[in-house]
Amino acid sequence: MKAEPVHQRRLLDVQDLDTALGRVAHRRRTMPEATQVQELDARLSELRDALAAADTALADIDREQRKAESDVEQVRTRTDRDSRRLDAGQVSSPKELESLQSEIDSLRRRQSELEEIVLEIMERREAAEERRSGLQRELEEATATRATAEERRAAALAELKAEESELQQQREQAAAEIPDDLLALYTKLRDQYAGVGAAALRQGRCEGCKLALSTAELSEIRTALSDEVVRCEQCRRILVRTPESGL
Incomplete structure (x- = not known):
């Protein structure tokens, strides 16, 4: 799958907002x-x-x-x-x-x-x-x-409810900037993996599963095109490259 780097990084914003919405839902239940x-x-x-x-x-x-x-x-x-x-x-x-x-x-x-x-x-x-x-x-x-x-x-x-409404509005705005196929993949993975469908690659570590990538995995990601949507080999979540990825 292909997606512009800006759209992939925007996916992290959606993930953060979804995580925040999940916390609000948990607080409501408890x-x-x-x-x-x-x-x-x-x-x-x-x-x-x-x-x-x-x-x-x-x-x-x-x-x-x-x-x-x-x-x-x-x-x-x-x-x-x-x-x-x-x-x-x-x-x-x-x-x-x-x-x-x-x-x-x-x-x-x-x-x-x-x-x-x-x-x-x-x-x-x-x-x-x-x-x-x-x-x-x-x-x-x-x-x-x-x-x-x-x-x-x-x-x-x-x-x-007020906090949830504000977060939901921000989430809709952020999601509207992401291509449909990328958003659909993210939604599918989020449903499968405990509410986390996309994670940043930070200092060679997947923020989704918290595992460090091997040298070979990092080398493969380093040589991948910037618009290539890469996945963590361990948890299979979308792995988003950022300036802090350590590549």
Whole structure:
């Protein structure tokens, strides 16, 4: 392939711009701001799940408390009823009186036990409510932090887009000066070799694969016509001669 030396050197400008565009793309993929947003999204999901579980636990405790309070009320009602019978002298026989008094004593013990259960449930509910309140505060704080992180991500992304747009414009201008066949070869090689399709020959070394050329290879390049497109024998990239090639 033939190409004017100026076009071959211009190819290095395109390569530099493509490398810069690749760095911008890498920075976009690895933005710490984006990573923080992802981490906060995961944390928000965990907090929402924990809050839902806390709500369910509170609902269960509330049902348990209502049941225990209902049991207390039922026992209290029976105790009051039996006490009124006793106070009204509606019991005639000593045996029935003894039985009624025993039942009242038993009901009062049961009421005391149930009231202890209610107190224990209320304590558990208070602890569950505190946990829920704590989770709600964490969720609100994480939501605010996520909003701030999203603003930083958007700002960083806008900067990257602006930089990318400028580089892309420069790349298009540089590529327009290169013959189509040379640009097509460069594009093909760039796709094959990790984003580097052309490299400078600097002090006898290929800047693409970083290997020094042999004396025979350098001699062959030295005798090649200036418009001859040469390739590195090691990495097969386009090798561009410059005043620093050491030929």
